[in-house]
Every structure is written in C-alpha cells, then in structure tokens.
Amino acid sequence: MTTPTPEPTAVLEAAQRIQGIANHTPVHTSRTLNQQTGHQIYLKCETFQRVGAFKFRGAYNAVTQLTDAQKAAGVVTHSSGNHAQGLALAAKLLGVKATIVMPDNAPAIKKAATAGYGATIVTCPAIEREAVCAQLIEEHGYTLIHPYDNPNIIAGAGTAALELLQETGPLDMLFTPVGGGGLISGTALAAAAVQPNCRVIGVEPATANDAQQSWQSGEIVRLTAVPNTLADGLRTRFVGEHNLPIMRQYVSDMMTVTEAEIIATLQYLWTRLKLVVEPSAAVALAPAFTGKIAPSGQRIGAILSGGNADIAQLAPLLTA
C-alpha cells in the first residue's frame, strides 16, 4: 500500500468536497415492498447520480485530492464501466485531462459515453490493459485513479450511505453490492462514522463470491477467470488491498445471491418500483426481497448502485 487505509472520518470529509457537485440522490420506499418482505426498506437511488452510478462520488473526491502537479499532468484508469464515465466527468469538471484505457471489444456506446465527457479513449486487448496503463503513466506522468483500490475512491463511495443514514435515522442493516470492494468498504466506514450499530452487509453473485471468501479468510482470494454473472459491474476477480482490511474490521456479513434471484429482484424494481437499475444494483436488494432475511420488521437500507442497464438485452429475461 502506498497510502494509508482511510478512517471513518474520511467519508465525512469527502461529503464536504462533493456537496453541490454530486447529486444528493433520493431515497425511495414502497408500501408494497414493505408488506411483501415484512421490513421497512429504504432504497438509496444512485441510479439518479451523475453518470447514472455512485462511481462519480469517489472519482470526484479522488481528483480533488491530487496535487497541482498531478492535476496538470492528468489522470488515467482502466475501465469500460461506470468508473470510466465517473472519472471522465469528474476530471472534466475539475479541468484535468483524463485518459481511459478500454478493452477493444468494449461496447461502442460505452466508449461514446465516456468520450462524451471529454476523456481520451485508448483501446487495447483486454489482457493488456494494466500494461498499457502503466506505459501511459511512465510516458506522460499520469496519476492512476484505480476503480476501487484507492482511499479517496473508497471515502467518496461511502458518501451515498452517509446521506442515506442521515436521512433515514437508525437502520438495522445496510446492504451493498460487492465487486472490487469500493462501495462496501466506503459504506462500512460511513456507518462506523455515524451509526456504528448498523450492520453493513455485502452481497455478491454466487458465481463471483471472491470477496466473501476473502472476508472470511483474511487473504485476498483471486478468481482465475472473469465470473459469469448478469451483474456486469460485479465481475471483478478480486478486492483491493485497501478494501479488505476495512471490510474485515467493519463489515458484519457477506452474502451471495443466485442469478435467478438477481433477475427476480431486477424485474420487481423495474416493473413495480419503476426504477431503471442495472443488475448489480438489484444484487443489493435481493437478500431482503427474496426472503433471505427473516421478516422481522427490521429497518433495512440498500444502495441501488447504478442504472446503466442494457434494457434491450435484459427485457427478454423478464417473465411478465
């Protein structure tokens, strides 16, 4: 680790930096959902965040913390997902040049969206993206803004949960999806800062439970192949070195859900709650929605992490 692991107060500092820049996203509730599950459920709708996902929060927080020399040189990352767009927009707003390394088979729409925020797109075979990133850093002096293994990304991601906890008051449990561990570790820090009695629980697709294994064992478990799950934001093979210690200290439990449970939850969010969420976001609600959490009237929060779904691809999976 090149930088220290953040403390809970880092989330409070990040919240100050993004105030008025990131959207203070709404919290949705549903009488029907509460009746069906036997809980009081609060959904933090990061679908309505800038770039359509919580990723903007951490990216903006991270870029603000660069030195003037780093800002002048520019930033780089490798991502074809929401972090790419979040970093591109954050850099643009702060007048910093951003270069995004994407696999050459990334969907054209994702390249276009990222380029639309003013970033330079560099494409390469997926297997070479870390190497290409490293080369760009050496050549141009760019600063790498890692998608999740970065203290300022973690603290920024935690501001969504901070807003939720400040709005709802005491929650018994707070669920987030887990990919590389940025959102869960930031969320755990936020709860530690303002509601240490709230149980923070991470959820993964069953096919991608490396974070659960890592959290249980204390060692970073690396999947040998990209996991096969509809939740494209959670196909990360391993959590970060900054993320795991925070998860070990502050996360109460790690759960998994099946692909069928993800689809059922996604369908409910789209058709009944009228929220366009991506499959990764449905993962956070799936345990409470599918009855994995006994209906004991608990106050439950879930971070709906993003809404950048391929609707035409997913719609045929809906059963009614």
Place this chain on the structure above:
Amino acid sequence: MTTPTPEPTAVLEAAQRIQGIANHTPVHTSRTLNQQTGHQIYLKCETFQRVGAFKFRGAYNAVTQLTDAQKAAGVVTHSSGNHAQGLALAAKLLGVKATIVMPDNAPAIKKAATAGYGATIVTCPAIEREAVCAQLIEEHGYTLIHPYDNPNIIAGAGTAALELLQETGPLDMLFTPVGGGGLISGTALAAAAVQPNCRVIGVEPATANDAQQSWQSGEIVRLTAVPNTLADGLRTRFVGEHNLPIMRQYVSDMMTVTEAEIIATLQYLWTRLKLVVEPSAAVALAPAFTGKIAPSGQRIGAILSGGNADIAQLAPLLTA
C-alpha cells in the same frame, strides 16, 4: 351534465382529501436534459404514485365524495388501464366494493393487478362494456366512477400539477398528455388556482388528435375507430362533457407529436433519466425534448403521468 363543472378551488379541496393517502411524488430534473433542450425542465414523476399512475388521485377524491348510501352500494367503472387499478385501490382503502368491467381480451396481468387490489372483475366483449356497466348499475345500484368525465376525477387529477407548481415556483409552461381530458383539465384548473400566468398545454399523439380538434372547434369530436398509437393510455376516442369547457377556458394550446417522437422521448427517459415511464407519459415531454419548443430558457413542467409500461414489448423499439 349531471354535476356542475368544477372551479379551480376544487383542486385545492381535493389536495386536502388525498393528503397522506396519495404519494407526494418527486420532481426530477436533469442537467443534461436542460443543456440539450435549452430549458429548465421539471418532471413530475407520477410513475411513483400509488398504482404507478396519477389516476389514483382522482379515484380517491371521487370515492370520498360519495354519500354513505352510494358507498354502501359500491362503485363501478369500465377500464382495463390505470383508472381500473386506481379505483380498485381507492375503493379498498375506503371500504367500498368496486366492480371493474374489462374487455375479455384485456391482458391477464392487468386483470390480476386490479383483482389484487380487491376489486371484482367482470369481463365482456369490448363493444358491450358500457352496456354491461349500465346493467350492473341498474341491478345493484352501483355508482359509475367515469375514468375522466367526472368533476371529482378532474379535480383529483389536478393535484399532481398543484404539487408541482407549489414546489417549483413560477413555470412558463406546463405540459400534460391528453386522452379523455381528465389530466389536462385538472392541470389547467390547478394552474388557474395558483399560477394563472402559466401556459397549460395538452399533447396528443398525432394519430389521436380528437382533443385538439375539439378544443379548436368547441364541439366534442369523436374518432370513429380506436386510434393507432403506442401511447395506450391515450387511445380514447373523445373527451368528456365536463372536460371540454375547462379546456376551452383554461388551456393555452394543444399540440401533437409523432410516434417516432414518442419513442425517442421514451428512450431518453428510460436510458438517461432512469425512469420507467409508459409511452403516454413520454408524450408530455416530447414537445420540449424534440425541439418543438424553441430553446429560450423557459421554465417548463411536464407531468409524467404513469409508469405501467410493458417493458418486454417496448424494449425492442429502443435503438441503442
């Protein structure tokens, strides 16, 4: 007419009756939408109303105004759409028996949703539904709650615009979709009550412009066949006798949009604003979204009337 046409103050009275029962729905805005259109646009999200559409407001208002004898006998309507669900839920909450006449080819999911709110479903050939309704009224003494040609339905529908205008402050224009005229006439009354300088504008699919013709001519124009439009909530063939006088007095303009414009607006609302809206709701935003309103920085409201969309059917129409 059996009852007088409502005055603007009727909307204020309806708002008192539905307070705490209907959802006070959120108003969404988008930096990107404002940049693209050159306006300040405020979207009243009735997608998040109970039963997923504004129709609950008028139905609840109407049932509360029945006499005790009428409540004891029960209510009836003919609808396979949002009014059916709105009336079913309103009646259930007020302890009133509801019977809904639906065409026998209505989708099973719509029958199930309406029955789920406790209503009795009676099916018949579509052409006979008025006659079946009349027969039920004669046999059982039910009170007809018409989907739009009813002063209390109109006043209740206007409460969405009332909330919007109270939240945003002065608007230059306020758009609603127009089917039978319940929402546009209620909206026009709401504006007359609290912001008489706001121009209220109705929008129809070009294939279903009976209301535009009626508003221009002063006579109710009746389409001879059910119009062919994706906006299934707006396939009404004629406006109501209570609706047209209000529209003539208070509505500033009536516009039409093409099917292609409806689809383009729907796509933007789903994919960029992450809102599941039905095609009828997209109709309200279509004029401002597609550039029919010159980009002069005006403050524009649009009522996103509902979110009960058949996602699997519509998704293939999205282009990217």
